[in-house]
Amino acid sequence: MSGVTVVLGSQWGDEGKGKLVDILSADFDVCARCAGGNNAGHTIVHTNPEGIKTTYAFHLLPSGLINPQCTGLIGSGVVIHLPSFFAELDALKAQGLDCGHRVFISDRAQLVFDFHQIVDGLKEIELGGSSIGTTKKGIGPAYSGKASRSGLRIHHLFDHDTFAEKFRKLVEGRFKRYGHFEYDTEGEIQRYKALADRLKPHVIDSVVYIHNAVSSGKRVLVEGANALMLDIDYGTYPFVTSSSTTIGGVCTGLGIPPKLIKNTIGVVKAYTTRVGGGPFPSEQLNDVGVHLQEVGREYGTTTGRRRRCGWLDLVVLKYSCLINGYDCLNLTKLDVLDQLAEIKVAVKYLIDGKEVPGFPADLELLSKVEVQYATLPGWQSSIEKVTRYEDLPENCRMYVEFIEDYLKLPVEWIGVGPGRESMLCKNTNVN
Numbered sequence: 001m002s003g004v005t006v007v008l009g010s011q012w013g014d015e016g017k018g019k020l021v022d023i024l025s026a027d028f029d030v031c032a033r034c035a036g037g038n039n040a041g042h043t044i045v046h047t048n049p050e051g052i053k054t055t056y057a058f059h060l061l062p063s064g065l066i067n068p069q070c071t072g073l074i075g076s077g078v079v080i081h082l083p084s085f086f087a088e089l090d091a092l093k094a095q096g097l098d099c100g101h102r103v104f105i106s107d108r109a110q111l112v113f114d115f116h117q118i119v120d121g122l123k124e125i126e127l128g129g130s131s132i133g134t135t136k137k138g139i140g141p142a143y144s145g146k147a148s149r150s151g152l153r154i155h156h157l158f159d160h161d162t163f164a165e166k167f168r169k170l171v172e173g174r175f176k177r178y179g180h181f182e183y184d185t186e187g188e189i190q191r192y193k194a195l196a197d198r199l200k201p202h203v204i205d206s207v208v209y210i211h212n213a214v215s216s217g218k219r220v221l222v223e224g225a226n227a228l229m230l231d232i233d234y235g236t237y238p239f240v241t242s243s244s245t246t247i248g249g250v251c252t253g254l255g256i257p258p259k260l261i262k263n264t265i266g267v268v269k270a271y272t273t274r275v276g277g278g279p280f281p282s283e284q285l286n287d288v289g290v291h292l293q294e295v296g297r298e299y300g301t302t303t304g305r306r307r308r309c310g311w312l313d314l315v316v317l318k319y320s321c322l323i324n325g326y327d328c329l330n331l332t333k334l335d336v337l338d339q340l341a342e343i344k345v346a347v348k349y350l351i352d353g354k355e356v357p358g359f360p361a362d363l364e365l366l367s368k369v370e371v372q373y374a375t376l377p378g379w380q381s382s383i384e385k386v387t388r389y390e391d392l393p394e395n396c397r398m399y400v401e402f403i404e405d406y407l408k409l410p411v412e413w414i415g416v417g418p419g420r421e422s423m424l425c426k427n428t429n430v431n
Contacts, residue, residue, distance in 0.1 A: 009227025018042025031064025034253030036225030077253020239278025
């Protein structure tokens with residue numbers, strides 16, 4: 001896997017990208033984030049040489065940092081809440097993972113401030129019944145400031161007087177828009193002066209860094225945040241995040257051309273989940289949905305919210321494949337389906353009996369679709385201890401191959417349990 005390899009979420013997020021990134025990063029020199037902020041959440045269960053399991057929660061940092069030879073890079077497309085960045089570093093250090101010396105941040109990355117988080121909540125109140133289910137981490141308001149060219153970037157921190165002047169104007173602008181909410185502007189300016197001193201060793205020109213890394217033969221792994229269906233352009237707008245979560249976001253978020261990307265892996269949960277509001281055609285508001293939620297432990301890493309659950313939706317995945325051009329897939333949490341007697345898979349959307357081409361942009365139209373399912377037999381046995389694809393139950397392999405046939409794309413990795421060791425490689429030639 002020379003050059004740049006990209007791992008992207010192919011549904012509505014929470015597919016388990018972090019585990020694959022953790023496994024792959026052992027063979028990579030750099031693990032990079034390209035978009036989003038600490039609204040992302042990757043949970044990694046890692047076993048040390050003594051056999052002790054530790055669960056790490058990553059939000060802003062690349063999860064490849066678990067591997068001691070891997071350097072973490074936070075690219076220009078990411079929005080960064082510095083107190084959360086340092087809190088995450090400190091929490092990992094307390095768990096025995098001291099990785100601060102190998103984490104770097106682009107000097108072009110935008111800053112998220114506490115007032116962005118306050119505004120995030122105020123905007124949700126404004127929306128009322130139309131709430132989009134934001135994590136209230138300030139991500140949307142920070143990207144809004146970036147788009148309106150009023151945001152502050154990492155490099156602004158190192159000219160304190162100019163930073164303070166710009167910051168005051170930013171806060172005053174929010175007071176005019178939302179009314180005077182409680183906020184200590186001068187206290188924040190002083191806090192960021194101290195944070196800037198601590199941050200300085202981490203800040204680099206990431207464009208120079210990543211191009212030097214690739215040209216010198218280093219291998220770069222890009223860890224996507226969120227997923228295709230939460231993309232600002234191609235997701236279920238407005239029930240989306242505020243960044244580009246697609247393969248295009250990798251190029252813009254890291255400053256690399258498409259030709260450097262050698263391999264793109266789509267991570268697919270064996271069923272479908274989403275957090276927050278928005279359309280979800282294959283959602284199951286029944287015993288199946290409860291089963292998936294409970295057996296799959298479907299609670300958000302960042303918010304703790306219960307995830308909505310439903311059958312695997314191949315219409316969504318076909319759309320996702322068109323946009324991101326995956327070379328192969330990682331099918332995760334297949335073991336969650338172990339106990340089911342039969343398993344359904346969404347294969348078509350119909351409106352008035354006619355198949356809908358693609359995935360509708362219009363949510364009103366999407367709300368009218370009738371989902372057509374294929375029904376496959378379950379395997380009703382545990383697969384958690386299986387280490388070879390050939391040893392999976394026949395009906396389980398039939399499920400995997402149905403997905404491959406529909407998408408015309410190979411499934412190379414299969415998650416059969418929560419641990420790092422519970423990932424089997426279908427094609428033993430993959431390296």
